[in-house]
Amino acid sequence: MVIVVGTGAGGGIIARELAKNGINVTIFEKGPYIKSKDAFNYYDAYNKGVDLLTTTCIGGSTIVSMSNMVRALDSELLDYGIDLTEAYEYVEDLLNVHDLDDSHIGKGTQLFLDAANELGLKTMKMPKAIREEDCIQCGRCAFGCPADAKWSGKDFVDEAVEAGATLITDAEVLSVSLKDVEAHGIVYVKDGERKVMRDDIVILAAGAIGSTLILRQTGIDAGEELFIDPFVTVGGYLKDINFNTEVQMAGLVVGKNFVLSPHFSSFIRQNIVYDDVEDKDILSIMVKTPDECKGKIYNDGSIFKENTIEDIRYLAEGVATAGMILEKAGVDPTTIGSTFYRGAHPGGTAKIGDVVDSNLETGISNLFVCDASVLPISPGKPPILTILALAKRLADYIIKNK
Template sequence: MYVVIGTGAGGAILARELALNGLPVTILEKGPYIESKDAFDYYDKYSEDVDLLTTTCIGGATIVSMSNMVRALDEELLDYDVDLSDAYEYVEDLVGVHQLDDSHIGKGTQAFLDAGYELGLQTLKMPKAIREKDCIQCGKCAFGCPADAKWSGKDFVDDAVEAGATLICEAEVTEVLKENNKVIGIKYIKDGSEEIIEADKVILAAGAIGSTLILRNSGIKDAGQELFFDPFVSVGGYIKDINFNTEVQMAGLIIGKNFVLSPHFSSFIRANLPGDDITDNDILSIMVKTPDECRGYVTEDGDVVKINTITDIRYLAEGAATAGFVLEKAGVDPATIGSTVYRGAHPGGTAPIGKIVDSNLETEITDLYVCDASVLPISPGKPPILTILALSKRLADYLISE
């Protein structure tokens, strides 16, 4: 029996690939099985000090993601004997990665792209896994897609169940059971009762924080001593009736040396703008996202502590300044440009390759694997979903070949 814990990018494709190859799979998800349109209600809150965007429900963070699909850490992972070339090609074809048709590039996004080109920045449409025929261009990608037009881990979980996998939702895994340092099962809590499932192999894909707590409870105490997340702010300003808030979000991309920029609506910008007659329809904003130096950690209680280095702050400042130039070139009144507070997304690095797992993503406990953003050895500074999918496809192939 293969037990997969978590239904985000890592767990979902693993369960799908194993089940489609006729292997017995049980999937456990801490959160409920929901409709995509309801995902906004399942964002997590870690502490008052860290605004970290994650969710607990079927599909994990993928269900509220923008379905951005960019390759990250290709060269860096080669240093750990991890080559994702074939896995990337397979996954990109499977989820239909492509740049959106012009029919789904709105006025605000086009202004962002045009400004990037004019400023000589490395500018392109964002590769995505969105089905234009279903997309209603409502601007609510981060709330959970009301039209089910974008890929999420939920899609692959459904495929796995159809192929014979068993799905258990609202089940909180607490510990991996072992004998002679080899996996024999897992322990979980559902409806207040403790249950045990026997297992030959266990794959943790519960996210950087969730996987950390399970690893520690299972005897791997060094998990969670390091943690990164991509710091980001949104910078925006006033353009009358731009209607950017109703567009497909993050459909463009500017790649800098130490940051990436993508057009992303934030209603928090409005509080910084002068005048009471400005509405969400009048705001064009850009997300500034940077890598960080992995100076955080997960506490024993599962809280997140984040330490910002001078380099982290410098990269964010560089990105925010560049975003200001792009906004002004795009037609934003420079006197109105403001920023949101600092937030974080895509936590990872808590069980890194080379320290907690080997190049096949196996821990020191035989037949216990980790396959989510936990295993990334450094912060990608880019959306990590495609990289996690490729890592999981590679792991699935390895497990199937065994």
């Protein structure tokens, strides 16, 4: 009855909820089914102008995320009649979203929290979906998880399959097939062969780029706008801090135009002139900002991104604040430097109120989109929990009305 395209934050929970409610679900994933510990091998490559962090494998980008779970865009979504309160509570309970136990707050993270507090900044622990009893504190959150201690979309896909859903991997969906003005299945390629599957409802959750390309091939204009969450990592030398082995992004500073979180990057080492510097001697902070939706996706999947004056100003504010925190935490100020500019969480390519309505349905009946594509503006913070809540709301809508 339902085809779900994509296995990240949106696709995973939709498939789970529908399957557990007795609905026939077929899940399509462009990449392979892998072990979480191998996820770092599946990062995507983009054009040289944009260093964007996404993956193509089971779980999508959630499998290399830090499993950060913060609410975002609440008031903005209310403007479209979308109240996620109940959905948030359901998802947070399902994933056991919580602040990490003190046993998993390392020395570097605690220095970050203490220094930011001393500077009068709005500071908190990062809510996460991590099982401390399984976490080995290896610092490799962005590579996958060797201990399977953090949630990813893969977990929900596994539950959906256990409840009767069918999973088809290594299959690229090209377009949605139509009957009159209704979705009637998909066209996809697997093992080099072009195939068609018929079904009543199609939900695209293939990420901002993947869903955009499918929408275009279906005749829906999408991807003429694009936001990403720009970020850099700022860090320096602090002898034997061993921050590189801590749970990453376990603390959070919320500014007006940026968020900061302790995050290790080996690229910082190249900025430090000391001969004996090692990864264990680096303390660093990720600076992440919202950006204006100035970009687009080309038909070959490559992207163009324009940075506005506001984008640059917000990033500069965050970098300056991160430098203050690092110096207060004891980092040698003469060694503080930054990584190059990167991006994460692409979205805004099929916005609510533009390409989809408040129920995430397109102008084609029974064709829905549920991933970061639909977000109306850049959240400037991790969007996973918001996408999960939107997906839970959509699943409820389909169960009730379709």
